[in-house]
Amino acid sequence: MSEIVRFGVSIEQDLLENYDSLIVERGYATRSEALRDLIRDALIQSKIENDLTTQVLGSLTLVYDHHASNLLQEMAHVQHDFHEVVLSVMHIHVSHVDCMEILAVRGIVSEIVDLADKLLSLKGIKNGKLFLTLPSSGITERK
Ligand code: NI
Numbered sequence: 001m002s003e004i005v006r007f008g009v010s011i012e013q014d015l016l017e018n019y020d021s022l023i024v025e026r027g028y029a030t031r032s033e034a035l036r037d038l039i040r041d042a043l044i045q046s047k048i049e050n051d052l053t054t055q056v057l058g059s060l061t062l063v064y065d066h067h068a069s070n071l072l073q074e075m076a077h078v079q080h081d082f083h084e085v086v087l088s089v090m091h092i093h094v095s096h097v098d099c100m101e102i103l104a105v106r107g108i109v110s111e112i113v114d115l116a117d118k119l120l121s122l123k124g125i126k127n128g129k130l131f132l133t134l135p136s137s138g139i140t141e142r143k
Contacts (some may be wrong), residue, residue, distance in 0.1 A: 002063070044134050052110040058132040060103040060116050067097065068124025073117060082115040104121070 023034040047054055064071060081087050085107035092100045105112050109132065112130075116130040 038137055043139055047051045047134065047138070048109055048132050052113075054109050054134070055107070055138070056109055056112060056134055057104075057106040058112065059126065060105060060112075060119065060128065060130045062101045062103075062119060062125055062128040064099055064101075064122075064125045065096070065097055066099045070140065071122060071124035075101075078118045078122075081118075082111065085111050103113050107129060110113065 009126075020031070023031060026034070026035040028037075048056060052066075062075075066072065079089070085105050087104040087106055089104075090102045092102075094100050105115065111131065113130070116128075119125065120128045120130075
């Protein structure tokens with residue numbers, strides 16, 4: 001683990017008050033811990049957006065109507081095309097109509113975004129979201 005350093009921050013009073021309310025709401029013990037998470041998230045998102053060859057891991061959540069014609073075959077077909085990045089799939093029968101699938105994914109950003117776009121645009125998919133992050137070693141690496 002890297003050495004901990006302290007630094008001063010100049011900030012408007014009302015902005016700090018809002019920040020303090022937010023960190024209490026989210027359950028952080030200290031301002032420092034909340035700030036570290038904000039910084040990590042900014043670094044992760046920046047790296048992912050700026051370099052589509054970055055190795056990432058994440059999850060893709062899909063909610064769909066399992067009665068939609070051909071949807072299951074099309075979903076399986078796309079996932080087989082991306083078998084190297086799809087690590088695991090969890091399927092939940094949400095109701096008589098809806099299913100939810102959560103795909104654990106790992107690979108380069110461009111491939112995973114391509115996979116997500118192909119699945120999210122299928123007819124019958126009601127909603128979905130891709131979450132990407134980096135292994136902890138990838139966060140602190142310098143550019
Ligand atoms: Ni189901």
